[in-house]
Amino acid sequence: xxxxxxxxxxxxxxxxxxxxxxxxAQVWLELRMPEYMAEITRLVKxxxxxxxxxxxxxLNMLLCALGSLAFAVTVGYFAARIGSAFSRRLRRLLFDKxxxxxxxxxNRFSTSSLITRSTNDITQVxxxxxxxxxxxxxxxxxxxxxxxKIYGKGMEWSLVTASGVLFxxxxxxxxxxxxxxxxxxxxxLTDNITRVTRENLTGLRVIRAYNAQDYxxxxxxxxNTELTATHLYTNRAMSLMMPLMTLMMSGITLAIYIxxxxxxxxxxxxxxxxxxxxxxxxxxxxxxxxxxxxxxxMIFIIYPRASVSARRIHEVLDTSPAIKDGTLTNGKPDARGxxxxxxxxxxxxxAEEYVLEDISFTAAKGETVAFIGSTGSGKSTLIDLxxxxxxxxxxxxxxxxxxxxxxxxxxxxxxxxxxPQRAVMFMGTVHSNVAYGDNGGGDYTEDAVREAVAIAxxxxxxxxxxxxxxxxxxxxxMNISGGxxxxxxxxxxxxxxxxxxxxxxxxxxxxxxxxxxxRSRLKRETAGVTTFIVAQRIGTIMDADRIIVxxxxxxxxxxxxxxxxxxxxxYREIAVSQLSEEELQS
Numbered sequence: 122x123x124x125x126x127x128x129x130x131x132x133x134x135x136x137x138x139x140x141x142x143x144x145x146a147q148v149w150l151e152l153r154m155p156e157y158m159a160e161i162t163r164l165v166k167x168x169x170x171x172x173x174x175x176x177x178x179x180l181n182m183l184l185c186a187l188g189s190l191a192f193a194v195t196v197g198y199f200a201a202r203i204g205s206a207f208s209r210r211l212r213r214l215l216f217d218k219x220x221x222x223x224x225x226x227x228n229r230f231s232t233s234s235l236i237t238r239s240t241n242d243i244t245q246v247x248x249x250x251x252x253x254x255x256x257x258x259x260x261x262x263x264x265x266x267x268x269x270k271i272y273g274k275g276m277e278w279s280l281v282t283a284s285g286v287l288f289x290x291x292x293x294x295x296x297x298x299x300x301x302x303x304x305x306x307x308x309x310l311t312d313n314i315t316r317v318t319r320e321n322l323t324g325l326r327v328i329r330a331y332n333a334q335d336y337x338x339x340x341x342x343x344x345n346t347e348l349t350a351t352h353l354y355t356n357r358a359m360s361l362m363m364p365l366m367t368l369m370m371s372g373i374t375l376a377i378y379i380x381x382x383x384x385x386x387x388x389x390x391x392x393x394x395x396x397x398x399x400x401x402x403x404x405x406x407x408x409x410x411x412x413x414x415x416x417x418x419m420i421f422i423i424y425p426r427a428s429v430s431a432r433r434i435h436e437v438l439d440t441s442p443a444i445k446d447g448t449l450t451n452g453k454p455d456a457r458g459x460x461x462x463x464x465x466x467x468x469x470x471x472a473e474e475y476v477l478e479d480i481s482f483t484a485a486k487g488e489t490v491a492f493i494g495s496t497g498s499g500k501s502t503l504i505d506l507x508x509x510x511x512x513x514x515x516x517x518x519x520x521x522x523x524x525x526x527x528x529x530x531x532x533x534x535x536x537x538x539x540x541p542q543r544a545v546m547f548m549g550t551v552h553s554n555v556a557y558g559d560n561g562g563g564d565y566t567e568d569a570v571r572e573a574v575a576i577a578x579x580x581x582x583x584x585x586x587x588x589x590x591x592x593x594x595x596x597x598x599m600n601i602s603g604g605x606x607x608x609x610x611x612x613x614x615x616x617x618x619x620x621x622x623x624x625x626x627x628x629x630x631x632x633x634x635x636x637x638x639x640r641s642r643l644k645r646e647t648a649g650v651t652t653f654i655v656a657q658r659i660g661t662i663m664d665a666d667r668i669i670v671x672x673x674x675x676x677x678x679x680x681x682x683x684x685x686x687x688x689x690x691x692y693r694e695i696a697v698s699q700l701s702e703e704e705l706q707s
Contacts, residue, residue, distance in 0.1 A: 125246065125431050128210055129203070136199040140254055143199075147192035148263045150185040155405035157182035193255075200254035208247040211434060215239045218437055223444040224510050225470045230437065233316035238437055241311050242430035249427035256416045264413035268406075281380060282407045285373040289414040292362055293421055300358045303351050304426040310348040317344045362418075370411050377404045443470075444509050450532040452521020458486025458620060458651050460507065465516035467502060475514070476502050477674045484651050484667075489644070491654040491662035493695060494671035500655045501542060503671070504623050507653070508537050520621070538614030540627040542655075544606035546598030551583055552590045555612045573616035576646050578631075578639045579608040604631050611639070615646065622652040628661050636661060659699045668692070 129137075160178045164171075219227075219235055227235070321328065321337050328337050381400035460483070467477040477499045484490045492500040505511055506518050509525055518525045525533060546554055555570045570590055574583050582605055586592035598606040607627055614622060628636050640661065643652075656662045663682045670678040670685060670692045678689030685692040 124435050125211070128214065129207060130210075133203045133206060136203055137254065140196045140199045141258055143192040143196050144255070144259050145262065147189045147196070148259060148266060150189040150192070151263070151409065152266055152406070153185050154182050155401075155409075157185070158401060158405060196255055197251075200251045203254065204247045204251040207250060208243045211243050211246070212239055215243070215434065215437055218440070221442045221444075222440070223442055223512075224505075225443050226440055229470075231312075231316065233319055234312045234433075235437070236319070237312045237315050238430075238433050242433050245423075245427045245430035246434065249423050252423060253420060256420055260413045260416035260420070264410050268410060281373055281376045282403075282410060285369055285407070285411050286414055288369050289366070289411065289418065292365065293418050296358065296362070296418070296421065300355055300422075301425045303355050304422075304429070306351055307348070307355075307426060310344070310351055314341075314344045314348050317341050366415055366418075370408060373407055373411060374404055377407060444512060444530070445526070446530050447527040447533075448529065449523055449527045450529055452523040452528075456519075456522030458649070459519075459521060460484040460621065460651060460653075461517075461519040461522075462503075462506075463517045463519065465503075465506065465513045465518060467499075467506065467511065467514045469511075475674060480516070480676060482669060482676070482679065484653070486651055487649045488667065489652040489654065489665045491656060491665035491668045492671060493656060493659070493662060493668060493692070494677070495695075498671040499674040500671055501625050504625055504653050504655055507621070507623060508534060508539060536620040538617045538619035538622045540607075540610045540614050540622075540624050542626045542629075544598065544603070544610035544627070546594050546596075546601070546606055546609065548596045549594055550588070550591045551586070551594060551609065554594055554609055555616050557613050558617065569616060570612075573612040574609070576615050576639075576642050577608040577612035578635050578642070579605065579612055582608075604635070607631060608635075608639070611643075615643070620650065622647060622650060624652070624654045624656075626655050626657060628654075629657060633660060640664065659696045670695075 157178045161175055161182070164175045164178065215235075215238065219239075230238075317340055321341060328334060377400060381403075384400070462480045462482050465477060465480040466475050468475045480503060482490075492503060494500055502511070506513050507520065507525065509530070512526065520528065520533070520536065547557070551574070552567070552570050555573055567590060571580075574580055574590075582601075583589060583592070594600065594609075598609070601609075607629075608631070611624070611627060614624075628639070631639065636658075637660075644664070654662055654665060659682075662668055666681070667679060668682060668685055669676060670689050672691050677691040678685055680688065686696060
């Protein structure tokens with residue numbers, strides 16, 4: 122928890138320091154009130170006391186109460202400001218850190234866990250900071266100060282108060298043993314219910330298509346029941362503790378007055394008034410001592426869960442991304458537009474077997490290189506090494522003659538127009554989705570967006586939408602078809618005018634006519650730009666300058682379509698399964 126405090130800024134530390142001063146003043150004022158109460162009691166019991174002195178003592182007591190209230194409100198305001206600013210900063214730091222993660226770190230934490238850490242965990246830490254600022258100093262300060270006030274005023278009353286404190290400590294110990302482990306479980310259970318809910322919402326169409334609502338309901342019900350049961354367990358313990366605490370406080374007050382009654386009865390005539398006054402003061406201070414320990418109990422209740430959350434947050438912030446930033450912004454001029462794989466092998470973190478083994482080839486500037494192979498042959502993994510979504514386990518990937526690891530990530534990504542297997546759309550408009558990124562957004566003109574959409578064969582459907590290029594796109598493109606999403610994703614890459622294109626099975630949702638028209642237009646518009654295409658359909662890659670066939674992570678053959686038909690059995694098997702003899706030779 123304390124490691125996170127380094128993210129507090131100087132103004133927040135100043136507010137915290139001022140709050141400490143205000144809390145000290147607040148405690149002093151609260152501890153003055155029993156003294157005025159004792160004075161009022163003594164004056165009321167003393168014959169001939171002047172009303173003005175009683176009123177004066179009452180007004181002083183009222184001023185102390187109002188002053189304490191003002192300081193408490195101010196401290197609460199500072200605590201809220203510090204807590205809100207701190208949580209906002211943590212969310213920003215977490216967001217930036219996750220943005221720097223490679224797929225290795227994303228998979229290690231899981232998406233649902235990262236969402237929980239960015240939301241619920243930070244909220245737990247914020248709550249702790251707000252409450253701790255108001256109670257952590259106040260509780261022990263008030264307890265110690267109140268004990269000094271009542272010290273020596275009566276052994277009997279001190280024993281009663283000590284028994285109350287002992288009761289509180291026993292309650293805290295029981296909470297630590299039986300309840301705190303449940304608080305620690307809550308964050309993991311919250312991760313689980315976030316995961317199930319996210320899975321259910323993203324897969325809603327499949328769930329309905331397979332009539333799996335009951336099955337998913339059972340999964341959610343199990344996760345929900347586990348979280349609810351843990352909440353109920355802790356809430357029942359807390360609900361039991363508070364009445365016991367209240368009963369104990371009332372019992373201590375009653376015990377003090379019972380003991381005081383015996384002491385008053387046994388005292389001499391002139392001592393009775395002093396003992397009675399001491400009893401009133403002692404009962405007030407005793408309640409403040411007990412209240413101080415109860416405030417500490419609240420901290421003990423909140424701290425374990427917040428501590429777990431803080432540890433989870435720090436775990437993310439302290440994670441060093443596997444993908445390190447380089448220093449280069451440009452490659453070698455004489456190798457511009459060239460990509461080389463030099464004896465590249467790759468296996469996923471923690472895996473024993475290699476996904477890719479000894480991959481070597483060079484794509485010259487302006488060349489279109491296609492990859493094909495059976496499912497799981499490593500096609501997508503291979504091209505993921507170019508933008509460094511993963512780093513090669515062995516060997517080198519060179520871009521413009523330089524190792525991709527030597528580029529700054531910003532410079533590397535700026536060179537690439539990337540279209541993933543699953544077209545990603547962001548909530549916004551057609552324009553905002555096509556003109557996307559640091560060199561997109563408002564920088565692209567409407568004409569540039571229109572041209573990119575036209576190249577991607579998307580003009581027809583875009584101009585039929587309400588608002589055309591300003592038409593609304595829902596989250597993840599839920600209001601357009603899969604083929605339309607793919608065309609907009611391709612338009613986004615084209616609009617960027619990059620040095621290299623990567624199309625990772627980006628034409629799979631298109632019909633053959635649209636596919637052929639799009640590739641024909643792309644070939645004209647992107648002449649001179651190195652292009653990589655991953656595809657399952659032979660028809661998509663027949664016209665490529667070079668086709669690389671992958672089989673079990675190795676290169677089984679490379680060449681043109683006709684060359685591979687003659688020389689590569691793996692390619693020929695794929696081709697024959699998809700096209701007729703006439704189509705193969707065309």
